[in-house]
Amino acid sequence: MAKKKSDAKNLNSNLKRLSEIAEWFDNQEEIDVEEGLNKVNEAVGLIKASKERLKAVENEFEEIKKEMDS
Amino acid sequence: MEQDEKKLEPIFSVSEYIEFLNINLRKIGTAKITGEVTKLTISSNGHVYFFIKDKSGKGVLDCIIWKNNYALCGVRLEEGKEVILSGYPDVYPLSGRFSFKVNTIELKGEGALKKAYEELKNKLENEGIFDRARKKKIPMFPERIGVITSKQGAVIHDFLNNIGKYGFKIQMIDSRVEGQEAIKDLLSAIRTFKKKNIDVLVVIRGGGSLESLQPFNNEALIREIVDFPVPIIAGIGHDKDAPLFTLAADASESTPTAVANLLNESWAQALLFLERYERDIIGRYEMILSGYKEIENKLKISFNNFKNALTANRANLHGSLDKSLSGFKSLLAMVGQKIEQAEKVVFFNNPERQLRLGYSIASCDGKIVRETKDAKIGKNIYIKVTDGKIISEVKNINKD
Numbered sequence: 269m270a271k272k273k274s275d276a277k278n279l280n281s282n283l284k285r286l287s288e289i290a291e292w293f294d295n296q297e298e299i300d301v302e303e304g305l306n307k308v309n310e311a312v313g314l315i316k317a318s319k320e321r322l323k324a325v326e327n328e329f330e331e332i333k334k335e336m337d338s
Numbered sequence: 339m340e341q342d343e344k345k346l347e348p349i350f351s352v353s354e355y356i357e358f359l360n361i362n363l364r365k366i367g368t369a370k371i372t373g374e375v376t377k378l379t380i381s382s383n384g385h386v387y388f389f390i391k392d393k394s395g396k397g398v399l400d401c402i403i404w405k406n407n408y409a410l411c412g413v414r415l416e417e418g419k420e421v422i423l424s425g426y427p428d429v430y431p432l433s434g435r436f437s438f439k440v441n442t443i444e445l446k447g448e449g450a451l452k453k454a455y456e457e458l459k460n461k462l463e464n465e466g467i468f469d470r471a472r473k474k475k476i477p478m479f480p481e482r483i484g485v486i487t488s489k490q491g492a493v494i495h496d497f498l499n500n501i502g503k504y505g506f507k508i509q510m511i512d513s514r515v516e517g518q519e520a521i522k523d524l525l526s527a528i529r530t531f532k533k534k535n536i537d538v539l540v541v542i543r544g545g546g547s548l549e550s551l552q553p554f555n556n557e558a559l560i561r562e563i564v565d566f567p568v569p570i571i572a573g574i575g576h577d578k579d580a581p582l583f584t585l586a587a588d589a590s591e592s593t594p595t596a597v598a599n600l601l602n603e604s605w606a607q608a609l610l611f612l613e614r615y616e617r618d619i620i621g622r623y624e625m626i627l628s629g630y631k632e633i634e635n636k637l638k639i640s641f642n643n644f645k646n647a648l649t650a651n652r653a654n655l656h657g658s659l660d661k662s663l664s665g666f667k668s669l670l671a672m673v674g675q676k677i678e679q680a681e682k683v684v685f686f687n688n689p690e691r692q693l694r695l696g697y698s699i700a701s702c703d704g705k706i707v708r709e710t711k712d713a714k715i716g717k718n719i720y721i722k723v724t725d726g727k728i729i730s731e732v733k734n735i736n737k738d
Contacts, residue, residue: 283611335526
């Protein structure tokens with residue numbers, strides 16, 4: 269089974285993709301409305317998922333013991 | 339062990355007695371002794387033998403520090419140097435020699451500490467250990483945080499109270515953070531975290547004097563973090579001389595709260611980034627759509643105008659057609675009248691009508707006979723009547 273990407277990796281790749289989409293819009297002199305709509309839909313999904321992850325999530329705290337040097 | 343039968347007192351062998359002594363000496367526990375180093379010898383296997391004496395010369399103690407402890411303490415012994423030793427008394431069974439077994443050594447006095455600090459700082463600086471280029475970048479969105487600190491005191495609470503609720507997985511190892519004894523704890527904790535799956539290691543403690551922060555100026559400890567697999571953030575309060583550990587760490591903050599804020603930073607920024615992208619991408623698309631809306635509205639207006647124009651043209655066409663049709667009708671009526679008149683003229687002037695009235699048409703040699711000269715005596719005259727022809731010969735011509 270493929271290993272689930274960590275939240276940090278997801279968030280990082282989401283922001284990277286959003287930056288690419290924003291750049292795409294910046295670089296188009298004439299926007300292809302159809303393609304633009306696809307990109308907007310993708311961006312909305314990424315923003316929603318990322319905001320979901322940034323909602324308050326309780327931290328986990330654990331005290332561990334030093335391991336003796338072998 | 340034998341027993342004196344009369345007094346029931348134990349009689350030890352020498353080794354037994356030394357063992358007995360050592361067991362009881364251990365009960366005293368560790369002690370700290372200050373004095374001046376004399377008769378220093380470093381053996382070929384790295385163990386260090388020396389004496390420590392009072393300045394007054396009234397007391398001298400035989401001391402030994404094993405190679406590993408000597409390397410770890412970070413203090414270079416020299417004869418005449420004033421030090422504070424931490425250790426315990428011990429009798430060596432093979433020689434009966436009493437000595438003070440040293441666990442760790444500290445330099446005594448602000449001046450000596452400062453001098454050692456500057457020397458080590460220069461040495462590590464020359465090796466490039468503090469270079470910015472070799473420092474690891476604090477990762478975006480760290481999740482698994484290793485924390486080394488003492489669980490006593492407010493430091494860990496300050497840290498936990500200020501770290502954001504971003505689902506951090508925090509593992510903490512309790513360690514002494516003050517005094518030379520802390521070095522072993524810190525080293526062991528760092529080595530343990532080296533094997534753990536963490537994104538960043540945090541080492542925090544409250545502020546203190548140069549003396550109390552000595553463990554964080556320890557060479558062995560600093561060298562241990564240089565090749566640590568993930569970034570280390572130091573949160574060690576200090577006044578003017580930054581502990582060398584903080585200079586070697588990948589990032590340094592002055593308080594545990596500031597370290598917590600540093601870890602929160604990328605998570606908090608992500609929200610701002612998302613809002614910006616939302617504005618940029620969706621806003622931009624809406625703007626484009628509103629442009630299209632404008633075009634659509636203009637097109638609608640144009641279509642309406644065109645429709646109106648078509649309706650007007652159709653109305654004009656109907657009018658013209660009506661006009662054309664009525665003109666055509668009167669033309670037809672006029673033509674009909676003319677034809678009627680012509681019919682009448684033709685009717686009245688039809689020669690056959692004249693024939694039926696009793697007139698006849700005479701012709702000679704193919705020509706109509708209108709005058710006497712048109713006929714010749716002896717020629718045949720063809721007389722056309724209503725129902726046929728009569729041929730007669732000209733006998734006589736009488737001109738009136």
